[in-house]
Amino acid sequence: MTVTLADVAARARVSPATVSRVLNGNYPVAAATRERVLRAVDELDYVPNGPASSLAAATSDLVGILVNDIADPFFGIMAGAAQGAIGESGAGRAGGEKLAVVCNTGGSPERELTYLTLLQRQRAAAVILTGGSLEDDAHLAAVTAKLARLAEAGTRVVLCGRPPLGADAEHVGAATLAFDNRAGARRLTEHLLSLGHRRIGYVAGPADRTTTRHRLEGHREALRVAGAAEGPTLHGPYDRASGYDATVELLRLDPALTAVVAANDTVALGVCAALRDRGLSIPGDVSVAGFDDLPFSVDAVPALTTVRLPLHEAGARAGRLALGAEAAPPGGLATIPAEVVVRGSTGRPPE
Incomplete structure (x- = not known):
């Protein structure tokens, strides 16, 4: 009503x-x-309507792109690509481009809902939500309800690098581009196992994020299939400091570790720094692997073995979907594959 x-x-x-x-x-x-x-x-959840509103049309020329951290290349690449695609494809009501606005939530669930409310009030033409979501039923229900209201008003909803909302959200009609984090993580751990590693530590992301859970599930599945014991796992933010501090603790928990898997490439940089500060060579003493294949990964010393996600391509596709310039995937869901890229930071364990 x-x-x-x-x-x-x-x-x-x-x-x-x-x-x-x-x-x-x-x-x-x-x-x-x-x-x-x-x-x-x-x-x-009131939205002003009628001639008195500055945006009286069904939708405005505004597209909102929600990110957790614009300083993180993972989000910056997707947001930049989406914004570029919107600029190339979007013609506004006056014949100009759509206005793509990046909304930085800082990982705050409250801020995410606030931005969705503000975009609803502005009658946004489309909303793109990037990255994993919070593992919280109440927040997911609130986001789903908010997106449903947006969709009812004519706003296109696109999820990029984010899992589907669930069966109870079919009325939202969101187009979802989901990264295959589980398969990517599984293949990365299989790579380490194939080299002979059996003592593998894991530096995970925040425990309350879907991306963290999916990548950790893939890692554990590979260990289980291979009959290998699970090494110590520590959770923390997706940043370099977390990788550094966690590696210090991992080595205390198991000084005989021969490999460390990091939640993402930024965390992997911290892992590498901690190992070097303790006089350990990479990969001679300890192999290191990351995730995402961010631009700096190939320039790390040694170059980082990682899982490549097509962040730019996914962001650009999300931008086109937001404008209706590309048809939604069958069933509204496209699973984007992840590819292991082997570089110099992984090798056989020491004898």
Whole structure:
């Protein structure tokens, strides 16, 4: 059922005229009253409508691209490629380009929902959500509900590098480009096992992220199939410091480790630094492997063995899907394969 301005007024216990003043910002309103109105707007998921709105059309020329961390090349590459594709393909109502706005959530679930609300109020033409999602049922339900409201209003929803929303979200109609993190991680660990490694430590990402879980599941599956024991696993942020600190702890837990798998390439840099600081050679003493194949991976010393994800291609495709310039994949879901790239940071374990 459509929420009206009168519904907001009733919830906030003010007149409809006061709600209008708060939303239009054209008349002074007491701070406490303004806060009460805005809280009612959020609670009811109200979106202004009609000629008084600056965006009275079904959708605007705005496309929102949500990322966890724009400073992380994983997200920067996808966002940049999506923005480029939108600029190339998107013609706005006045004949110009669509305006692609990158929304940096900082990994905050609250911020993610806030950005979706703001994009809903602006009647965004499309929303692209990148990267893994939070492993929290309440947050997933809130995001799904928000995306459903966006879709109902005509906004295209695209998930890039993010798992599907689930069977209960079919009404969202999202086009999903999901990275095959499990298979990539499994093949990477199989590569280490084929070299003879049996004492493998793992530096995982945050425990509450889908990407972390899927990559760890693939790693463990390879160990299980090979009949190899699981080595120590530590969780932390997807950053260099996490890789460094975790490696120090891994070596304390098992000084005989011959290989370390890192949650991503940035974490792998920290792993390599910690090993070098302790006088260990790579891969002579300890092999190191990462994930994502970020641009710096080939320039690391030694060059980093990793799992290549086609980040630029996926981002560009997400941009085209957001504009309707490319047909959605069959069933709304495309699984993007991951490829192991073997470089100098992995070798046979020491005798």
